[in-house]
Amino acid sequence: MSPIKRLRSFGHSAAELPGGRRAKFAVLGVWIIIFAAIGPLSGKFEDAQQNDPADYLPGSAESVKAINALQDFPSGNVIDAVTVFHRGGGLTPADRAAIAKVKAETDAISKRTDQPNLDGVGKTRGPIPSRNGTTALLITPITVETGTNAAAELLVNATDDIKDELSGLPNGLDAKVSGPAGFSADAIDVFSAINGTLLLATGLLVLILLVIIYRSPVFWLIPFFSVIMAEATSRGLGYLLAEAGVTVTGQSGGILPVLVFGAGTDYALLLVSRYREELRRHEDKHDAIRVTLEKTSPVIFASGCTVIAALLTLTFAEVTGTSGLGPIGAMGVALAMLAMLTVLPALLTIFGRRAFWPYVPEFGSEGTDVTHGAWRGIAERVAARPRRVMVGTTALLLVLACGLVFLNSDLTSSNGFRNNVESVEGQQLLENGFPSGANAPTNVVVLDTSKEAAVRTALEGAPGVESVSKGVEKGPMGVKLTVTLDEDPYSTAAFDLIPGIRDQVRAVAGDEILVGGPSAEEHDLRQSSARDNRLIVPIALVVVFIILIALLRAVVGPLILIGTVILSFAAALGIGSCFFDKVFGFAGIDPGLPLFTFVFLVALGIDYNIFLMARVREETFKHGTRDGTIRGLAVTGAVITSAGIVLAGTFSALAVLPLVSLTEIGFVVALGVLIDTFIVRSLLVPSIVLQVGDRVWWPSALARGETGLDRTPRSGAETPVSGAETPERAPDQPG
Numbered sequence: 020m021s022p023i024k025r026l027r028s029f030g031h032s033a034a035e036l037p038g039g040r041r042a043k044f045a046v047l048g049v050w051i052i053i054f055a056a057i058g059p060l061s062g063k064f065e066d067a068q069q070n071d072p073a074d075y076l077p078g079s080a081e082s083v084k085a086i087n088a089l090q091d092f093p094s095g096n097v098i099d100a101v102t103v104f105h106r107g108g109g110l111t112p113a114d115r116a117a118i119a120k121v122k123a124e125t126d127a128i129s130k131r132t133d134q135p136n137l138d139g140v141g142k143t144r145g146p147i148p149s150r151n152g153t154t155a156l157l158i159t160p161i162t163v164e165t166g167t168n169a170a171a172e173l174l175v176n177a178t179d180d181i182k183d184e185l186s187g188l189p190n191g192l193d194a195k196v197s198g199p200a201g202f203s204a205d206a207i208d209v210f211s212a213i214n215g216t217l218l219l220a221t222g223l224l225v226l227i228l229l230v231i232i233y234r235s236p237v238f239w240l241i242p243f244f245s246v247i248m249a250e251a252t253s254r255g256l257g258y259l260l261a262e263a264g265v266t267v268t269g270q271s272g273g274i275l276p277v278l279v280f281g282a283g284t285d286y287a288l289l290l291v292s293r294y295r296e297e298l299r300r301h302e303d304k305h306d307a308i309r310v311t312l313e314k315t316s317p318v319i320f321a322s323g324c325t326v327i328a329a330l331l332t333l334t335f336a337e338v339t340g341t342s343g344l345g346p347i348g349a350m351g352v353a354l355a356m357l358a359m360l361t362v363l364p365a366l367l368t369i370f371g372r373r374a375f376w377p378y379v380p381e382f383g384s385e386g387t388d389v390t391h392g393a394w395r396g397i398a399e400r401v402a403a404r405p406r407r408v409m410v411g412t413t414a415l416l417l418v419l420a421c422g423l424v425f426l427n428s429d430l431t432s433s434n435g436f437r438n439n440v441e442s443v444e445g446q447q448l449l450e451n452g453f454p455s456g457a458n459a460p461t462n463v464v465v466l467d468t469s470k471e472a473a474v475r476t477a478l479e480g481a482p483g484v485e486s487v488s489k490g491v492e493k494g495p496m497g498v499k500l501t502v503t504l505d506e507d508p509y510s511t512a513a514f515d516l517i518p519g520i521r522d523q524v525r526a527v528a529g530d531e532i533l534v535g536g537p538s539a540e541e542h543d544l545r546q547s548s549a550r551d552n553r554l555i556v557p558i559a560l561v562v563v564f565i566i567l568i569a570l571l572r573a574v575v576g577p578l579i580l581i582g583t584v585i586l587s588f589a590a591a592l593g594i595g596s597c598f599f600d601k602v603f604g605f606a607g608i609d610p611g612l613p614l615f616t617f618v619f620l621v622a623l624g625i626d627y628n629i630f631l632m633a634r635v636r637e638e639t640f641k642h643g644t645r646d647g648t649i650r651g652l653a654v655t656g657a658v659i660t661s662a663g664i665v666l667a668g669t670f671s672a673l674a675v676l677p678l679v680s681l682t683e684i685g686f687v688v689a690l691g692v693l694i695d696t697f698i699v700r701s702l703l704v705p706s707i708v709l710q711v712g713d714r715v716w717w718p719s720a721l722a723r724g725e726t727g728l729d730r731t732p733r734s735g736a737e738t739p740v741s742g743a744e745t746p747e748r749a750p751d752q753p754g
Contacts, residue, residue, distance in 0.1 A: 037364035038309040046365040050358070054248050061254035067261035068210060068272050075268065075340035080543040081521070085535025088464045092494035094160070097141070100178055101198030101458055102157040105448040106191055109152045113189045118146050121194075122157055124184045128177065139163055140177050149452025156453070161200050178204040182441070197445025199459050199537060202432060202509070205442045209677055210269030217273050220672040221280045222247070228665050232288070238374050241366045242287035249358035250279045253351040260350065266343035273673065273681055274344065274615075275351045281623075281669035282326060283355035285662040286319045287363055289630060292658040294367055298380040304371045308364050316360055318633045321570045322626045323356035325563055329622035332559045333614075337547040341611060394656025398649040401702060405709035412703040416586045416694070422593030425600040429607030430679055431541065433509035437677045446507060454485040456504030456513065459537040463524065466497040467531035474524050474532065478502055481523040483516035497531075508538045517542040548610035559618055560585075563625055571632060573716045579707050580632065584624040587699045588617055591691030599683060609680035616687045623666060623688075624695040627659050631700055635708065639721055648708050656701065663696025 036042045076083045090096065102125075104110070104118050125143045141160035148155045161177050178196050185194045195201075225246065229239035257275060261267040293315050297307035330352065333345030372379050401408050433443050449458050465474050471491065478487045478500065488501035502520070506513040517539050524532045560581060567577035592613065599605040634655050639647030670692065673685025708715050716722040 037361050038305055038312060038368060040305055043365040043368045046361050047369070050248055050362045050365075054252055057255035057259075058251045059255070060258045061251045064254040064258045064261075064267075064272060067258050068267050068269050075266075075338050075544055076540060077337045077339060077547060079337075080540075080547065081533055082535040082539040082543045085462055085464050085533040085539070088466070088496045088533055089462065089494070089499065089535070091496065092492055092499055094492060094499075096162050097160045098163055098174065098200045098203065099198045100159040100161055100181055100196055100200035101445065101449070102159065102181060102185070102194060102196050103154065103445045103448045104146075104156075105154045105193045105451055107153060107451075110148070110155060110192075111189070114192045115146070115155075117188050117192065118155055118157065121184050121188075122146065125157065125159055125181055128180050139173050140180075151452050154449065154452030156449070156457075158198070159200075174200055174204045175207055193448055195441050195445030195448055197442045197449065197458055201442035201445060202459075202537075205436075205440045206269075206432070209436070209440075210272075216675060217672060218250070218276050220675045221276055221669050222250075224668050224672055225280050225284055225665060228668055229284070232661050232665075233291075233375070234378060235375060237376065241370060241374060242284065242291065242363060245287065245358050245363040245366060246280055246283040246355070248362060249283050249351075249354045250276050253279050253354045256350055256354070257347055260346060265346055266339040267347055268340040268343065270340060270681065271344040271347050273676065274684070275347055277669050277673060277685075278348050279351045279355045281666040282323070282352045282626075283359055284665045284669070285626065286323070286356060286359035288658055288662045288665065289319060290315050290359060290363060291367070294364075295375065295380045298372045299382060299384050302382040304368055308368045312360070312364060318630060319356060319360060321566070321633070322629045323352060325566045325625055325629065326352045326622040327356075328562045328566060329559050329618050329625075332555050332562055333618060335555055335558060336551040336614075338544065338551055338611065341548075341551055341614065344615075395649070395653040397656065397701065398652040398705065401652070401705050402645065402649050402709055405706040408702050408706035409710055412698055412706065413586070416590040416698070416703075419590035419694075420586070420593040422595070422597035423589065425596040426592070427600075427607040428545065428610045429511050430605065430609050430683075431509050431511060431514075433507060434606040435609070435679045437679055437682065446509070450507070454503050454505050455507040455510075456485055456502075456538075459508040460488075461502040461504060461508070461517075461520070461534065461536035461538055463500040463502055463520075464497055464533040464535070465500065465528060465531065466533070467528060468498055470528045470531060471498055471500075473527040475500060477523045477527045478520070481516075481520045483513070484520065502536075504538060508536070509541070513538040514542040514545060545610045548614070551611075552614050555614060556617055559621055563621055567625065567629075570629065571636060571716070572719045573722070575711065575717045575722075576632060576708075576715045579711070579715065580625060580628045580704065581621075583699045583703050583707070584621050584628070584695070586703075587624055587691055587694045588620045591620065591687050591694055592616060594690055595683065595687040598686070605679050605683070608683055612680065612683050612687065615684055616691065619670075619684075619688045620691040620695070623692060624699065627663060627695055627700045628704060630659050630662075631655050631704065632708075636716075636721070639716070644713050644715065644721070645709060648705050652701070652705050659700060660696055663692055663700075667692040667696070 037046045039045075078084075102121070104114065106114055110118075122143050122145065125140075128140045139162040141162060143157050143159045145157040146155040147158070159177070159181060161174060163173050178200055181196050185196075188194055196204075222243075226239065226243055229243055230236075233239055253275060257267060257272070290311060294307060294311040297310045298304065301307040301310065327349045330348040331345050333348070334342050336342040336345070367374070372381070433446060436443065446455075446458050449455070463474065463478065465471050475487055478484055483504050483506060485503045485505040487503075491498040491500055493499075504513050504516060506516065517534065521532075521534050524534065564577050564581055567580060568574060571577060595616075596608065599608060631651060635644075635648050635651030637647075638650040638654075641647075642650060667689040670685045671689040673681045676682065713722050
């Protein structure tokens with residue numbers, strides 16, 4: 020059986036359940052049971068997330084091997100909290116007394132009986148004064164079981180308690196908690212607030228848009244309730260996936276509700292639009308929902324499978340945070356698609372046409388005609404001068420893509436927050452009196468202890484090394500040397516020093532050496548991100564291309580659609596890069612931004628082209644390619660535009676978060692979706708199809724001009740994607 024026939028068969032089967040007189044209640048009941056069973060687990064989703072830089076890295080990274088080698092060292096599970104004290108004119112005797120008092124109080128933290136989970140806080144070292152007398156450090160070791168929720172809780176509680184001891188300092192004495200523990204605690208605090216904030220912002224935005232689109236005080240509740248059930252269930256399943264071993268980061272957790280709300284609402288808009296049309300044609304609401312599902316479920320299913328397949332290509336990523344987003348995102352979109360094909364139709368059938376009040380689609384009333392309306396006018400203007408439209412829109416997108424000259428990857432963990440963060444402020448204070456790298460030293464593990472002296476000499480002569488620890492720490496796998504860099508350990512300048520340091524020590528120790536620490540971890544993360552970009556982008560394109568060939572039963576058309584989506588991606592990233600640099604003043608982009616936005620925009624941009632081209636193909640069977648394109652654009656224009664606005668709105672909700680990386684993802688994807696909606700799908704794709712003509716369907720029979728106008732379908736011949744009949748009226752447009 021051909022892929023198209025399988026999709027049609029799926030549509031007929033799916034229509035039997037939510038469209039049945041009794042089955043609709045059974046479908047709703049099953050979803051309520053699933054929600055009751057899995058929904059409570061959604062509250063644990065945040066606790067299962069991992070946000071340490073090492074959690075993003077593959078096990079093959081040298082910095083991860085260093086982490087593993089250090090586990091059995093005395094300091095293997097120790098993360099330092101560095102408290103920085105600074106006075107511009109020099110520390111006074113009163114300042115030194117206050118610092119000594121803070122040290123004594125910090126030493127007592129682990130002895131508090133009211134917080135037994137602070138047992139891992141060790142004895143504070145220092146004060147360590149700077150040579151210029153302006154700055155002093157207290158270093159508090161915190162022993163944690165890395166990669167666990169208990170470790171995250173300990174880091175946050177310990178750093179918070181240290182911060183509490185900094186109240187009542189002499190006027191003019193600045194004090195901040197920084198170091199690896201400070202940076203980790205601040206990141207944990209930010210990510211712990213992401214899901215609640217984002218869920219509230221996304222849900223409120225979708226609610227408002229649904230009210231505006233449907234202009235009904237009650238109808239919005241039906242699609243909104245369906246999406247909420249899918250979203251809560253997806254977070255519960257996300258927790259189970261994390262428990263099964265999938266790495267779920269705060270970034271993945273933030274993107275998941277956006278995908279569910281965006282994709283779910285898009286599918287709801289498409290289905291509801293057709294349902295409202297069928298209510299005017301069928302007196303019985305059960306007949307209307309059956310026909311609606313027969314017409315729309317194959318397209319929604321194909322669209323959902325495209326997004327799911329594109330997201331699953333992320334599982335090939337070397338960066339574990341990226342590979343974890345693949346199954347998490349795919350699961351969310353699959354649930355959104357399933358909910359819109361089951362629980363939404365069931366609710367629509369239960370409440371019937373009266374739910375649309377005050378604009379009730381009565382049986383026998385007239386709907387929007389494909390020969391009239393704003394989108395019919397746009398389609399005719401494109402058809403009048405397709406070459407001019409094609410050249411003009413292509414040139415516009417190429418000009419917008421020129422913003423890629425502003426692209427850089429200078430965003431790091433020290434400049435990746437949109438608001439003031441204490442660990443970053445502490446790093447800035449430290450640089451007034453100490454080498455920048457003193458905040459987070461680089462660890463060098465010498466596996467062959469006989470080469471310790473040679474490695475030390477090599478390190479002291481390596482570019483960017485400020486100093487090497489005088490002593491060594493011994494462990495079962497060798498010895499550890501601590502290296503202080505002369506650059507901010509969380510800067511790209513420090514990351515760039517790592518390859519030279521590794522080459523220098525490997526020249527004397529061979530493979531019996533491991534270089535790790537925060538700077539090395541960031542360097543390895545960037546290397547893995549670059550590799551993922553090179554590998555996954557072509558894989559995603561091939562996967563989407565194959566799905567389009569199966570859906571449209573053509574090769575030329577899918578090539579055109581892929582090309583337009585790539586062009587819109589370049590334009591969106593170009594505009595985003597320009598705005599990030601010149602308007603928002605961000606330090607740069609996250610290394611993973613191009614890959615994330617590419618996968619999202621290819622999947623979601625193709626989504627709208629599937630909606631359009633599936634209807635164009637259907638219309639082509641009765642009216643030919645030219646008229647089919649005009650009618651297809653006229654009939655889908657408003658509903659796809661509404662869907663694009665909703666999806667762009669959901670991704671723009673990422674801008675409410677204080678992380679630059681998520682803000683950038685939200686901005687570029689929202690912008691790309693709007694470009695796909697208003698330029699690519701509305702102008703560029705129709706103009707190219709009109710210019711290419713029947714050849715767009717090559718090698719199918721449509722490429723030879725064989726349509727329903729001049730041939731009688733034979734047994735096994737092609738049939739339209741959404742059914743053989745083509746209505747003379749378009750689906751009512753939302754709003």
